[in-house]
Every structure is written in structure tokens, then in C-alpha cells.
Amino acid sequence: MSKIVRKIRPSEYWRIGEHESYFSDMSLMGLHLHKIGTHFIHFKKGEPNRIEYRMEVTKKKSISYEQIDLYEENGWEHVTSYQYFHVFSSPEESNAPEIHTDPAEQAYTLQQLSKILLVNLIAMSLIVPLSIGLLSATWFLDGTPVLRLVEGRMIQQSIMGIILLYYVYYSIGAARAIRSLKRDLKEGKAINHHAPWQNSLHKNSVLPFIFFGVALVSTILPVMQLIKMDTYTLPQEDIGLPIVRLADIEQNPLLKRDEYYIDEVDWANRYSTNWGIFAPVQYEVDESGIVEDKVWLDDGSTYSPTITSKVYKLTFQSLVEPLISDLIKWHSYEKEMDLYIERKHATLDKLMVYEENGMKKIVAAKGDVVMYVRYIGYAEFDLIIENIAQKLATSAEK
Template sequence: MSKVVRKFPIDDFWNIGKTESWFSDMASQGLHLKKFGWTFVYFEKDKKANTKYRIEVLYDKPSQEQLDVYKEYGWDFVAKTGFFYVFSSPQDSNAPELHTDTIEQSFTLDELDRVLKRNIIVFGVATLIIAGIAFALNFYDDEPCLNLVEGNFIILFFQVLVYLHLTYSTIRNYLYVRNIKNSLINGIEINHNEDWKKGRLVTTIVNTLVVTIAAIIVFIPIVERVKSDEYTLPEMEVNLPIIRLADIEENPNLQREVSYSYNGEGIDYNNNVRFEWTPLVPTKYRISESGIVEGMMWSDNSGEYSPSIHTEFYQLRFQNMADGVLKDLMHKNLYDPRYKTAKIKNPNFHHLYVVEKSTSEATKLIFASWDNNVIYIRYHGNIEVDKIISLLENMAI
């Protein structure tokens, strides 16, 4: 079985003369054109040969009778991609050229010219739409850093890059076809031996980047889904970045307040752990814990004392993102104008904020950052916030 070799197409693939020259040079190295793929051009490794290649622009699939006519004139059909049909002939066969009238040949490019114009508009509009969606999703709520690390902005950004590349490539291809068409109208034949090697390295780098970006677009959602997890928070000690309700309350009568699962998966949504992964936040937890103390009432006699704590923890990929994420978390959660924010100086934290409505209010919010970690804690209970901060210090040390 002969070996198949894959190669990226040359940068200016739609420059017909250069592409024909490339195929001929590959054949002289023993690599003979076999087929076209979405990303690569496939060559079959065999004996070196001097082979001519010609590209015919055909808008309708040729019949077998038409292909037989090409063969009678010494040209064998090899492969096709889009409107490009590639024929080959041995260099010493003296097969006549497929076109001898340059003006007539220019007419074969008319439809291709129109198709490329339409594609420029389509890709250009698609690029603007995706860029607009990415911008809107990232900035619509004035929380750009938070949206960046936990949203789909990265995927949309990479999609914009791909569409920019497609738009640029389509414009470049249109200009190639337009220049070839004008040359043919002026009686200048296509140079079938044009130098194709210039810019080959750049082409390989660009194509590799585009393929890599396309792979990232596909695999990021898959990895996010595979890594994500949700389960009931165990009552025993766990290795999680949280402060346990029992450590805050220190009340032997504290019991877990259990809720019913919504979806039949057996998850206690009063006491649950949700883990998420994104490229910029490799570790993200949302953890809730609820308790109740039988026989003990809230100070306003509204019911049995039922403290709770909710924690959102972000371990960021880059430390310099922590300030922005912390700021956006505060913007997201401090929606009540009655909240009073106090910045606390503490050597264990880069930033530490305590938020309360009043000293008698049961709900207390804490926002803190250290190193590449950001945490948001919402505690509802009677214990003073200083105790929660002291427990939080143990996490930061």
C-alpha cells in the first residue's frame, strides 16, 4: 500500500499558476496529488515524475464523456475542490493546452468572481455579528472580567479570529482571481511554472494556528462539560476551599437542613457542591450549606434559627486577573443600596471587604483576594463577621 502524505495548501492556493507549479514540483519529489480535504491536500508517495498539472474552473460536474475527451487529449482527471478540477499529463506527452484563447478562458472565471464577492459579504457580516455578540456578552452588565473568566467569551473570541482569517483569505482569493482574469483579457497566459515557495513558511504557521484555534473551539466546551461536577456536600470534613457552618456556629445542636432534589439526581440543593472548569479558572466552586438549631429562635421570632453559608471560590489561571474578578463579583452581588461596604486591612489578603446592611442584620457578605484566589462568602446567621474572617485567614495562609 502506497503512503499518503498530507500537506497544508500553499498560501495563495487560488493563484492558479502557483498551485499548478506546486503540484508539479511535488510530483518531481515523488508526491502525486491524490485528493483534497477540508484542511489538507493529500499526496500519494510514489516514483518521482515530471508531471504537468492544469486547473479547470468548472461549475457543473463534468460527465464521463467530457472526462473521456480530456483523456483523449492527454489529460487525466486527478481531483477536485470546489470549482477547481485538476488534470495531469506527463511532461513529455506534448499534450495540447486546455485553453489557447486567453479571452475565452477569462470567461470561465466570471462565476467564480461573483461567488467570491458574495463570500466576502457573508464572512464579513458573520465576523461583525460574532464580534458584536462577544462584545455584548462581555460588557453588557459592566462585569467584563467575571464574564471573561466564566463565560463563553474565549470561544467567541477564537471564532472571531477564524472568521477574520476566512474573510481575509476570501478577499485575497478574490484579488488573485480578478488579477488572473484581467491578465487573460489582456492576452497574458497563466504562468504554469510560477514560483510558489515564497511565503510557504508563513502559510504553514498560519494554517497551523487556524487548525489549533478550531480545535480549541471544539474541545473547550467538551472539557468544561467533562470536568464539571455537582454533588451533595458531605457532612464529614472535606478538602474544599470553604468555611464550614459548624466551625462558625460551634453549636452542638446544629443540624443539617435538608432540601429535596429537583431533578431526581439525589442532590441536596441546600447543601451542595458545584465544580466548574474554564480555561481561565481551572478551579471554581459554588458551595452552599444550610443548618437549623431546634428550639432556638431568630431574634425577631420569625422562626427557628437556621443559619446558612454560600461560598464562591475562584482559583484563577493568572494572578493579575484577581482584582478585576473581585471588583465584578462585588458589582454583581451588591445590588441592595442599603449595603454598607467596609474595606478591612489585613496582611493575609490583597483585598478584603465586609458588607452588611446594619450591625443587627443577619446577612453578612465577605469579598477577599490573595495570590490568584478570589472568594465571595454570604453568611446568614448570628455570629459576628470577625470570626468568619479569622477562619478565612486559615485558608489564605
């Protein structure tokens, strides 16, 4: 059995003369064309021999048996087909007559392909602005693009948008090249079957690698997020999470949990994990408590403090400042944003605080770790800040 050697298929399939020359040069190295796939060209390893190749373009993806028989009668054997392109071969010493002797007549074989490529280009041109518009709105409409980047919600969609843009670029190149080739043929300029191929085909062999890499990342990202993303009931004891605990803030032995179970998870006292390229460690935590012998001063109802925390350990420290800004925007009404005050702290790199009507919001950072805390209750601000500083100091060292 002949050994099959696979080589990356050059992406610009419309370079007919260069492909024919490439296949012929491979035959001199003992690699004879066997099959053209989506990403790879398959060669059969054999004895070195100069083989001439010709690529025929048809209106449909299939080629008729009658046409194959006609070419074989003239010394050209059908090797393989890929979409609208069909490859024939003939040993150089057989001096088989050319498949096409009239370039102007050959130009008509490209007519249908040219129309198909134009229709594809028009369709892509309509889809792309809509897709880009939706992506842009999702990224920037609420003014928190860094938060979306860090949480990884839109990265896969953005990668798909990049792939879509690449297809538009690719479609434009294909349509223009086929149109140019058709024009040259009509003017009597025959295809150069021995055109230099090294520069253009090698260059375009890199694109499938890039495309494969982007597609692989696009596939891996959601899988990684699914693996890392989960929600659990938060144990009452300390399990080493870099979060501020409600019991540490309230410091009241009568504090009990205010529970709310759905599907065996206490959503009033839960922690969720997440993962992203730009923040591989992420936590979101809610805790709710109740002190039965204590009441809210404004309405006399039972005192029920709550705390919500979000923690992000970032890949790049340069994201700290913009993430803090986006967290403030995301968790604030428009008027609240102006009420945040920056405070200095001995161990924190950044500290932004807000207080109104018993609600306290804090966004703090140390090193590459950012924490957002929203607390409703009567604990002192300084106590909350010191707890945050302690947790961030531990996280930043890891």
C-alpha cells in the same frame, strides 16, 4: 501499492499558477499528485518525472465527462477535483497543447466562482456584526468580563467568533484574488504555470495548523468543563474543601441542616465543581441551617442561617484584582457596590467587606486564590474573616 504521502494543503487555493508549479516540482521529487482534500494534499510516491499540471475552474463543483474526454484527447489526464477546481496532468515530454490558449476566454470560466465568492462574502459580512454584537453584549453588558473569562462560560463562543472573523478575512482574500485573476486574464495576461510558490504556499500552509489548533481547543474546552463540572451533596464532615463551613461560623451544637433535595442532591447543602483555562480549580458551595430554639430578632421566625462560598484558584495572579471587582459587581445591587469597605488583614492580600440588614459579604484574596462569601446570620464578622483567612492560606500553598 504506491505509498501515499500527505502534505498540508495551502489554504489559498485560488493561487492557480503557484499550485500548478508546486505540483510539478513535487513530481520531480517522485511525489505525484493523487488527491486534494480539505486539509491535506495526497501524493503517490513514484519515480521522479517532470509532470505538467493545469487547474481548470468550472461553474459547478462537478466537471462533465465530455470535458474530461476532450482534455484527455489532447494529452491531459484528469487527476483529481476539489470543489470548483479540477486538476489535469501531462508528462512534460509529451508537449501536450495548452488547455487554454486564449486568456480572455479563460476569464469567463471564473465568472461563476467570482459570483459565488461575492455572495459568500456578503452573507458573512451580515452574520459577523450580529455575532460580534451578541458576543460583546454577553462579555461587557453587565460589566463583569473577567468573571466570565475565569468561569469559562464564553470562551468557546469567543473562539468561534475568531474563527468566523478568519473566514471573513479568508473570503475577502479569495474574492479579491479571483477578481484580480479574472481581470488579468481579460487583459490577455496568461497564468504563469511555473510561478514561484515556495514563499506564499509555505506561509499559507501554516494557517491550517493554526486553524486546527484553534478548532481543537474549541472542542476540548467544553469537554473538559463537562468532565470537571458536577454537583454533589455537601457532607457534614470536613472533606478538605477550601471553603468556610456554616458549623464553624455558628459554633452552635443545636445547628441542624435545612435540606432541599432534588434528584438525590441536597441543593440547600451542595458543592459544585468547575474548570476553566484561567481558573482550573473552582468551587461554589451553599449551606443552609436551622436552630429550632433560636429566632430572628426582626420577625420572630426560626433562626435559619445560610452561607454561600465561591472559590477560584487562578492561573495568573494578575487576574486577582479585576476578578474581585467583577465579583462585587455581579453579587451586588448598584448601591451596594459603594458600601464595600476595604480592610487590612495580617495574612490576606485583599479584603473587601459589606454588611447591611444582617447580610455579610466578603471578597478576599491570598496569592492566586480568590474567595467570595455571602453569609446571613448573627455570627461576628471577625470570626468569618479568620475562617476565610485560614482556608485561603491553605489553598494558596497548594
